[in-house]
Amino acid sequence: MDLYVLDAGVRLEIELVAAGLFPLEARAMVDTWSGHYFAGYGSRVLYIAPESYPETLLPLKISPSPKSQQRVFVGRIETILKAEEEEFEPIARRLVESKYTPSQKSVRAQDQQYLKNLGRFSEPKVRAVIGKSIPSEILEEWILRELTYTD
Numbered sequence: 705m706d707l708y709v710l711d712a713g714v715r716l717e718i719e720l721v722a723a724g725l726f727p728l729e730a731r732a733m734v735d736t737w738s739g740h741y742f743a744g745y746g747s748r749v750l751y752i753a754p755e756s757y758p759e760t761l762l763p764l765k766i767s768p769s770p771k772s773q774q775r776v777f778v779g780r781i782e783t784i785l786k787a788e789e790e791e792f793e794p795i796a797r798r799l800v801e802s803k804y805t806p807s808q809k810s811v812r813a814q815d816q817q818y819l820k821n822l823g824r825f826s827e828p829k830v831r832a833v834i835g836k837s838i839p840s841e842i843l844e845e846w847i848l849r850e851l852t853y854t855d
Contacts, residue, residue: 709738709742713742748781749781752777755775758776797837799830799846801838830851
């Protein structure tokens with residue numbers, strides 16, 4: 705994993721510099737994201753937005769105007785791969801339907817840990833893998849009960 709994180713970070717850093725950032729700016733951005741984007745649980749796609757995107761989305765006016773300005777936006781799309789979906793579907797179904805026997809305490813604990821590893825993406829991933837096959841009132845009640853954060 706460490707080698708993957710290093711490789712992914714270097715590749716993104718190179719692309720950020722090519723997009724116009726100074727090397728230290730690119731390194732700082734990559735260092736900020738490494739834990740969540742490269743080593744975090746799940747799959748995601750990172751992309752550098754077209755040059756016109758920052759100005760269209762968030763216009764910036766500076767007075768007095770600088771001699772030059774370079775804005776680089778990196779987008780992130782969380783995905784769920786077919787293999788992840790196939791692995792997670794029975795886990796999500798067991799959790800939502802709460803179909804555990806008393807002897808399955810360790811299975812339930814493993815399922816809950818898997819869900820915890822998904823972090824803030826647990827709800828959309830549960831909805832993606834079983835949302836159409838579970839009655840909506842059961843799913844919504846479970847989400848409110850189990851995924852409502854109180855921190």
